[in-house]
Amino acid sequence: MPPLAVSGGDPSGVGPEIAITAWKLRKTADVPAFFLIADPDLIAARAKSLGETIPLKVCDPDEAAALFPDFLPVVPLKNSQTDSPGVPLAENAAGTVEAIQRAVGYAFDGKAAAVVTCPIAKKPLYEAGFAHPGHTEFLAELAEAHTKKVCKPVMMLAGPQLRAVPVTIHIPLAEVPKALTSEEILAVSRITARELKEKFGIARPRLALSGLNPHAGEGGALGKEDDAIIRPAVEVLAAEGIAVRGPLPADTMFHAPARATYDAAICMYHDQALIPAKALAFDETVNVTLGLPFIRTSPDHGTAFDIAGKGVARPDSLIAALRLARKLADNTRK
Ligand SMILES: NC(=O)C1=CN([C@@H]2O[C@H](COP(=O)(O)OP(=O)(O)OC[C@H]3O[C@@H](n4cnc5c(N)ncnc54)[C@H](O)[C@@H]3O)[C@@H](O)[C@H]2O)C=CC1
Numbered sequence: 001m002p003p004l005a006v007s008g009g010d011p012s013g014v015g016p017e018i019a020i021t022a023w024k025l026r027k028t029a030d031v032p033a034f035f036l037i038a039d040p041d042l043i044a045a046r047a048k049s050l051g052e053t054i055p056l057k058v059c060d061p062d063e064a065a066a067l068f069p070d071f072l073p074v075v076p077l078k079n080s081q082t083d084s085p086g087v088p089l090a091e092n093a094a095g096t097v098e099a100i101q102r103a104v105g106y107a108f109d110g111k112a113a114a115v116v117t118c119p120i121a122k123k124p125l126y127e128a129g130f131a132h133p134g135h136t137e138f139l140a141e142l143a144e145a146h147t148k149k150v151c152k153p154v155m156m157l158a159g160p161q162l163r164a165v166p167v168t169i170h171i172p173l174a175e176v177p178k179a180l181t182s183e184e185i186l187a188v189s190r191i192t193a194r195e196l197k198e199k200f201g202i203a204r205p206r207l208a209l210s211g212l213n214p215h216a217g218e219g220g221a222l223g224k225e226d227d228a229i230i231r232p233a234v235e236v237l238a239a240e241g242i243a244v245r246g247p248l249p250a251d252t253m254f255h256a257p258a259r260a261t262y263d264a265a266i267c268m269y270h271d272q273a274l275i276p277a278k279a280l281a282f283d284e285t286v287n288v289t290l291g292l293p294f295i296r297t298s299p300d301h302g303t304a305f306d307i308a309g310k311g312v313a314r315p316d317s318l319i320a321a322l323r324l325a326r327k328l329a330d331n332t333r334k
């Protein structure tokens with residue numbers, strides 16, 4: 001089985017240092033073999049500025065697994081990058097995007113078992129002309145270019161106590177009600193149920209769909225979408241044989257006894273899913289993209305510019321992302 005491909009993310013964020021730390025912890029934290037797609041000079045500079053002496057080896061993906069026990073394998077970018085911890089630079093955007101594209105290419109070529117992405121900051125990439133809301137949508141576009149098939153990506157935050165899936169993702173809150181349709185809820189729920197079975201090995205996945213409004217609309221008194229849009233989707237899913245409940249009031253579906261009744265919460269908007277996921281387990285939760293023809297995981301956190309280069313960034317969520325990517329890749333191969 002090939003190693004995992006890790007894209008370096010925004011190099012001004014914590015991506016380089018959490019990748020370095022994850023490699024340093026490879027033995028004690030049981031970190032699966034990976035190669036980092038990055039500018040080797042920048043990685044060496046960041047390690048040095050953090051007081052680390054890292055044996056780094058520039059290599060091809062094919063050489064990475066053998067090198068990993070003794071060296072941090074770095075597959076070099078064509079676009080060089082400037083080390084500027086905490087201050088994102090537009091000039092680094094090309095390399096950041098190249099790393100993601102290369103990781104996906106290696107997954108399609110069979111040189112990587114899965115893609116693991118370090119965080120990108122959206123704004124500097126948008127300013128450099130990046131036209132996708134985030135990795136999730138960009139990865140789907142890359143998948144479509146490789147397969148010539150339509151690809152519907154679904155974001156899942158997977159932690160030890162909760163899996164949460166937002167139906168709408170990176171759109172302004174004011175646009176959520178009109179973006180929310182029964183068709184969209186059905187598509188996201190079906191992909192989630194299928195992949196919980198195929199990739200996570202859950203024989204009969206149970207879904208819990210949240211409402212949109214307080215108290216799931218309180219019978220229409222506090223909003224109409226719950227009964228008009230979400231409930232019909234729940235009925236269709238149930239008729240298809242999916243174990244599903246909802247719309248559930250979102251304020252009471254995340255305490256421990258409620259979480260024990262489902263395998264994934266399907267939530268109506270970004271923060272409805274990501275707030276409970278990150279509040280319960282910020283350091284252990286992983287962002288997984290479902291619906292792609294390859295495995296992709298990522299830490300749940302962002303670029304953390306406020307702490308980049310200070311040597312305090314925790315590698316835990318990246319390590320969880322690496323472990324989950326390995327597990328899902330192994331499950332899919334069986
Ligand atoms: N997968 C990705 O590419 C993601 C990217 N982002 C992007 O990251 C940028 C910054 O987003 P924020 O909302 O500030 O969230 P953030 O996750 O970068 O930071 C939030 C807080 O958590 C802390 N933190 C984050 N990661 C940490 C770590 N590994 N160790 C210790 N503390 C950590 C930060 O210092 C900060 O105080 C945005 O541009 C956003 O779009 C956000 C989430 C995921």
Ligand SMILES: NCC(=O)COP(=O)(O)O
Nearest residue numbers: 134135136137274287298
């Ligand atoms: N809030 C989650 C996030 O921003 C990660 O998005 P993506 O870059 O993985 O699409």
